[in-house]
Amino acid sequence: MHRTALQRLCTFKNVHRGLKSDIRLMETNISRLQQRYVRPAPTWDSNELCQLLSDSDGWDDDVVKEEKKIETRYGKTPKRIREDEEDDDVQIVAIKTENKRQLDQFLQRVSSRSATATATATTIDSMPLRSKTMGPVFSALQTPVSRERSAQPGVRSFTTSAVTQTRSTHKNNLASYSKDLQDLPLIPPKLRRSPSFEDPECSSPPVTTDDDADRIEPQQKRSSKRSKNHELVFLTQKEEREGSEEVASRANSNITKKLVQGLVLSEEQEYVIELAKKGHNLFYTGSAGTGKSVLLRVLIKTLRRKYGNENVAVTASTGLAACNIGGITVHSFAGIGLGQGDKKALLKKVKRSKKHCARWSEIHALVIDEVSMIDGDLLDNLDFIAKSLRKSWAPFGGIQIILSGDFFQLPPVNKNNNSATKFAFHAGAWKEAIESTIMLQKVFRQQGDAEFVRMLNEMRMGNISTETEADFKKLSRSLPEDDIIPAELYSTRNEVDRANMSRLNSLPGRCHTYNAIDGGIMKDELQKQKLLSNFLAPKELKLKIGAQVMMIKNMDETLVNGSLGKIIDFIDQTTYMFYDTVKKNPEIETSRLESMIEGKIPVNDNSDEDDNNQKVIRRKSDKDSFCRVGSQLPHDKLDESIFDFLMTDTDNLTVSQKRNIERKKELLEAIKESSGGRKLPFVRFLTPDGSSRLVLVQPEDWAVEDEHQKPLVSRIQLPLMLAWALSIHKSQGQTLPKVKVDLRRIFEKGQAYVALSRATCREGLQVLNFNKSKVQAHESVIEFYRTLTSAQEARKRVVDSTVRKQSGSHAPATTTKMIHKQHEVRQDRITSMLQRKNKKNLHDLDPEILDAVADEYIDVDAGS
């Protein structure tokens, strides 16, 4: 019903002239409907509305009356608005009708009004079907593809039947949608321009990651400033012809290139997006640095536009990998704790949590990154849980599954050392669910060092030549010393701890020691200590100002297991709350703060506010004892950077404003000095979107529970660990421009490859203790990869199967024999082509590479 209302509203908006009702109500309602049905919600500037109303439809006598109405409402006439903004770069959206004369008239009006105006025309056939049904205004907003009028000789046809139709029925519509709208919650209107609206089904909007236009290449920056020019979008309505030449050329045009962090997605990366958009369950892979995670971030955005943010579960096998893509661990999403127990026990566990049951029932897509570390049994268990909770026997209960990772990298942690590793691709659920598998082939991370890519590829397959071994050994030299301190990677926790402690000791300043409080009902002390030693949180944690740390627990969306940060101070909770009060209200009067210090006004802990930082502060009472351990240490001055929020625009401050800031700093110092609570680390964390966030880190608890959820062992400690040196396991997924790797204690297949492939080039890599015999790959992984296809091949397969389906042929898929025959024919063609081109004979090459080469040369041939 609401969708119909929206449709009516939008078409209705084009023909407002007959409507003498409340424009503001219309804005509000459109905004509400848009927010409900389309993400991100496009919002309208009231000026734009006026432009739309006055320019697009009203250039007959009614305009005068209409302008009067607008004047009453907004305090100025559309004419005045136009004058004000003559040179003020406003995007104008005009939606017109089948009447060619009117359209030309409109164009003339616009060009006579501003010399800088650009007239652009967009045809409805460049829009998704859904937008067409929603009406031209919506379509205009949803269609980023536009062409300059001059580039389009003669605007096509103008058959906006919706407009014509609505002219006669708008009164009924008004009554009807007003009624529909009564069901919606009231949202205040947002009169803000949002020109970059993208429709989930629209095939052509440029896709960018969260890291906004600043990081987009200059060319794209220019185009993203479209709204800064006078731009007129005319719409003509025409049936969309799927597969039409124009649609195809648009799909191939540069406009459609997906841009991400200044990167253009490669064709193979785009193909994965294409498949995901079509709803395929897919697995894509590729060697380290082929852009799997970058692609995943774009893919997640695409899926979110399609299904809605909350309907896409973004997960990874480890916390750090999850942090990399702004997600959570798969265990945490699923609600299965440590994932121990059989599938029925796990299902029972999930059922105890309403939150997790709701998640499982509601999501449309589940993304799992670094799938190589997911155990095959776990994947089967997830499948079972999904099917049970969603009461559907479709794979994963009908959830779209997207898996990404490289099985040549780290395998699942083997709980039972004697059993063979069960990879995710061994799982029954994998075979049942995964429809498409794509292998990305272009390496981006080390693209400036082709020789290094070759060396890494040998390493990946566990098959290192003598020359490559010698080349790796040459990398044992020290790295040049400059501002960038190299990250250190080790195989074992002990090595990591030692390296971190040596860094900590070299820092000046006092060391703060935090001893964990351990508990639990387990009687066997030896067993208890063994379990406790598996906790990531250490028994004793030593920290200093300036120490690099990593969060080891998921706190909220932006502070997750794996978030990196730097300690900027140690303060107690009262000081923190005082700081937080000033930060939230920098204008607060100093007299009020003085009263707080004197105890006349309680320090506001903002407990009602929905602030993640405060959530971190409000911890259970059993952690209070941890914080009560009084600190008798002498007082250090607060770090200047804590006051950053007060220092904006200091040049323009008056003397009294500067004095006010100084006073606030003094008061904060005073409260820090006088309060006796335990000092906790105040950390500046990096968030996934690249910004930073200050957090007072509070103690957390960890426990291993028995079947009645009683803690067998438990630990309370700060959820932090030092992070100058990392374990290779934690480094998976990272790109490190300067890295020192010690391979002395390598114990896992794929481990050495992961470590070395973090580097971007050999200049930034130091390798200690390289030992060829320790570089190995799993046989089953090698086998599995033999069956995979490139994006090119996968695309051909999809096309073939579509053709088969369309032709109604029930013939079985091409047999192995036929494939071999095809390869032979192809090989011969390539050989003769290559001979003509004086190239090397490729008879010995892998069929997959042959295919790629064949395509390339056949294209070249066809072109020539």
Ligand SMILES: Nc1ncnc2c1ncn2[C@@H]1O[C@H](COP(=O)(O)OP(=O)(O)OP(=O)(O)O)[C@@H](O)[C@H]1O
């Ligand atoms: N289309 C692209 N164009 C240019 N650079 C890219 C592109 N895709 C990825 N990159 C760059 O390549 C590097 C590696 O990307 P990413 O971390 O996504 O690779 P990965 O396949 O996930 O690696 P790993 O398997 O090691 O985790 C990054 O620095 C990234 O910015």
